[in-house]
Amino acid sequence: MSSTNVGGAVESSGKVASHLHPVGSFDVGDHPVPTGREEIWRFTPLKRLRQLHGDAAFEPSKTECSWTAPAGVTIEAVNGEQARALRGISGFVPNDRTSARVIAEVPSTLLVDVPAGIELSEPIVVTLNGTDSGITEAAHIALRFGAHSRAMVILVHEGASSMAQVVEVSVGDGANTSVLSIQDWAREAVHLSYQEALVGRDARYRHVAVSFGGDVVRMNANVRYAGPGGEAELLGLYFVDAGQHIEHRLFIDHNAPHTKSNAIYKGGLQGQGAHSVWVGDVLIRKVAEGIETFETNRNLVLTDGCRADSVPNLEIETGEIVGAGHASATGRFDDEQLFYLQSRGVTSDEARRLVVHGFFADIIKKIKVPDIEARLLAAVESELAQTVGSNPSSGVLT
Amino acid sequence: MATLEVKNLHVSVDVEDGKKEILRGVDLTVKSGETHAIMGPNGSGKSTLAYSIAGHPKYTVTDGTVLLDGVDVLGMTVDERARAGLFLAMQYPVEVPGVSVSNFLRTAKTALDGEAPKLRTWIRDVNDAMDKVAMDRDFATRNVNEGFSGGEKKRHEIVQLELLNPKFAILDETDSGLDIDALRVVSEGVNRFRSQGDRAVLLITHYTRILRYIQPDYVHVFVGGRIAEEGGSELAERLEAEGYDKYVRVDA
Numbered sequence: 001m002s003s004t005n006v007g008g009a010v011e012s013s014g015k016v017a018s019h020l021h022p023v024g025s026f027d028v029g030d031h032p033v034p035t036g037r038e039e040i041w042r043f044t045p046l047k048r049l050r051q052l053h054g055d056a057a058f059e060p061s062k063t064e065c066s067w068t069a070p071a072g073v074t075i076e077a078v079n080g081e082q083a084r085a086l087r088g089i090s091g092f093v094p095n096d097r098t099s100a101r102v103i104a105e106v107p108s109t110l111l112v113d114v115p116a117g118i119e120l121s122e123p124i125v126v127t128l129n130g131t132d133s134g135i136t137e138a139a140h141i142a143l144r145f146g147a148h149s150r151a152m153v154i155l156v157h158e159g160a161s162s163m164a165q166v167v168e169v170s171v172g173d174g175a176n177t178s179v180l181s182i183q184d185w186a187r188e189a190v191h192l193s194y195q196e197a198l199v200g201r202d203a204r205y206r207h208v209a210v211s212f213g214g215d216v217v218r219m220n221a222n223v224r225y226a227g228p229g230g231e232a233e234l235l236g237l238y239f240v241d242a243g244q245h246i247e248h249r250l251f252i253d254h255n256a257p258h259t260k261s262n263a264i265y266k267g268g269l270q271g272q273g274a275h276s277v278w279v280g281d282v283l284i285r286k287v288a289e290g291i292e293t294f295e296t297n298r299n300l301v302l303t304d305g306c307r308a309d310s311v312p313n314l315e316i317e318t319g320e321i322v323g324a325g326h327a328s329a330t331g332r333f334d335d336e337q338l339f340y341l342q343s344r345g346v347t348s349d350e351a352r353r354l355v356v357h358g359f360f361a362d363i364i365k366k367i368k369v370p371d372i373e374a375r376l377l378a379a380v381e382s383e384l385a386q387t388v389g390s391n392p393s394s395g396v397l398t
Numbered sequence: 399m400a401t402l403e404v405k406n407l408h409v410s411v412d413v414e415d416g417k418k419e420i421l422r423g424v425d426l427t428v429k430s431g432e433t434h435a436i437m438g439p440n441g442s443g444k445s446t447l448a449y450s451i452a453g454h455p456k457y458t459v460t461d462g463t464v465l466l467d468g469v470d471v472l473g474m475t476v477d478e479r480a481r482a483g484l485f486l487a488m489q490y491p492v493e494v495p496g497v498s499v500s501n502f503l504r505t506a507k508t509a510l511d512g513e514a515p516k517l518r519t520w521i522r523d524v525n526d527a528m529d530k531v532a533m534d535r536d537f538a539t540r541n542v543n544e545g546f547s548g549g550e551k552k553r554h555e556i557v558q559l560e561l562l563n564p565k566f567a568i569l570d571e572t573d574s575g576l577d578i579d580a581l582r583v584v585s586e587g588v589n590r591f592r593s594q595g596d597r598a599v600l601l602i603t604h605y606t607r608i609l610r611y612i613q614p615d616y617v618h619v620f621v622g623g624r625i626a627e628e629g630g631s632e633l634a635e636r637l638e639a640e641g642y643d644k645y646v647r648v649d650a
Contacts, residue, residue, distance in 0.1 A: 335455060335456075339454055341494065342475070342476035342477040342480065343453075343477075343488075344502075344558065345480035345562070346480075346506055346509045347477050347509065348476075348477065351477075354497050354502075354505065355494065357497070358495050359495065359496055361497070362496060
């Protein structure tokens with residue numbers, strides 16, 4: 001395990017080239033097609049992206065979109081001027097060709113509009129069910145949460161698609177917002193997702209990425225603050241099987257004072273060629289006095305032949321902060337844990353299952369949606385069945 | 399009536415430059431109803447004996463046998479040994495993040511019995527076992543050994559001894575690091591276990607202190623990977639007075 005606190009972090013001099021200060025642009029022409037040598041693309045298998053990183057046509061979507069909306073919430077697909085007006089509501093400025101093309105070329109936007117002051121007890125569920133991985137398509141989704149609202153949006157991705165997607169989240173002042181993005185794709189899906197949030201003054205934003213399926217999933221989860229006092233919690237849970245590439249890239253831009261962020265991502269890997277990438281970029285700008293940030297990534301490698309890349313980056317331009325740190329660890333099953341459990345009569349398979357459930361338990365508990373918890377536990381269970389056999393006694397696990 | 403027989407046990411561990419032999423021919427027979435203390439200086443191989451019997455993968459048995467009622471224990475997996483009736487209370491109980499004590503205990507009990515315990519009596523049993531070792535019931539919801547103090551970990555081992563109620567309990571330096579109150583509580587737990595009459599205890603300790611609370615029937619002095627001397631509880635008293643110097647010199 002490696003852990004760094006603010007004392008060990010480097011204060012940037014402004015002379016060192018940093019990819020945490022990208023110059024964005026809405027002009028597609030400003031973004032060349034990546035070659036794979038760029039810092040932000042170096043982990044990604046470009047050959048498997050079906051040219052979504054380049055100039056694949058965005059064909060008419062074959063993804064079925066459905067939703068359940070509690071009373072008071074508006075969900076609609078809008079076009080033309082209305083759609084264009086929603087581009088950038090999260091402060092999103094494209095940093096690469098794919099996202100610039102989504103913003104420029106996608107004619108419609110799916111808008112989820114949560115009015116100010118509303119408090120929802122039920123989540124808003126939007127399901128994107130891809131019906132054809134053979135076509136390349138793109139989507140723009142805007143999630144707008146009014147001031148002092150309290151709501152959760154669950155974005156479920158299933159079926160198969162080759163999709164480039166920008167999800168813009170605007171969190172109003174004082175709002176309490178959760179966005180869960182579940183990547184439960186069929187095995188052949190390709191998904192490039194940019195999920196950007198602008199967190200209002202004194203607002204709370206929780207983003208949860210859950211990635212199980214797909215051939216390549218590459219998700220950016222970014223946060224900026226529209227004012228002081230905002231808090232962001234970024235959670236992630238992923239399970240990577242043989243041949244899969246699952247990449248999560250966080251960018252938390254502490255651009256306002258007294259803001260907080262906490263990121264915890266945990267992943268399990270199993271099977272030949274399973275590859276996970278986690279990049280956690282945190283920038284603490286000069287104005288961001290009194291902020292607090294911590295990010296953690298843990299990977300549990302269940303078999304040989306897996307690769308987990310874990311890269312925390314912390315760039316600090318002011319020392320006047322409460323705290324900043326990161327931790328990253330990748331390990332195998334702990335033999336001592338397994339021995340301890342087995343010495344109490346628990347079989348090897350069940351001991352492994354307990355340890356894996358335990359590994360993910362804190363993340364799953366933090367999600368705090370019973371339906372989702374059950375779905376995640378079931379997903380972990382079915383992933384585990386591949387390496388440790390089916391579970392004869394899942395009723396014992398709670 | 400059950401018997402654990404250790405015969406001519408030789409055990410090695412992997413070290414940087416090959417294998418190092420730790421146990422060099424251990425012979426020991428423990429019958430149900432008996433308490434055996436194994437005492438010896440640091441590095442004499444006491445814990446290796448405990449972990450080898452339990453089946454820790456770090457240790458390689460190069461010669462000898464371990465039989466439980468005539469059945470070869472060394473051919474069993476770790477969990478099979480537990481289900482055959484062996485229990486090891488560890489010197490350094492392991493933390494298992496994300497797994498609650500209550501889930502852990504229930505899973506172990508279910509594995510040992512082959513069926514889940516009846517919920518109502520089980521909760522009462524767990525609470526009773528915790529009360530007996532003065533462990534707050536809140537520990538049931540905490541993760542296994544995570545953030546427990548040394549004494550709390552040892553009490554948790556005794557809770558398991560009580561609930562899982564094995565035929566043979568091996569206690570590996572359960573007394574080390576305990577203050578006098580905790581030592582008394584832990585000893586009482588072991589004595590309750592013994593008082594059933596047909597249980598066997600192999601008590602591994604560096605100090606004679608715990609033997610004031612748990613009277614052994616036999617004392618074995620362990621030096622250089624084998625038993626150097628055997629006797630009754632009077633041997634423990636002599637060790638208390640004289641220490642291990644005599645054996646260490648002989649061994650060297």
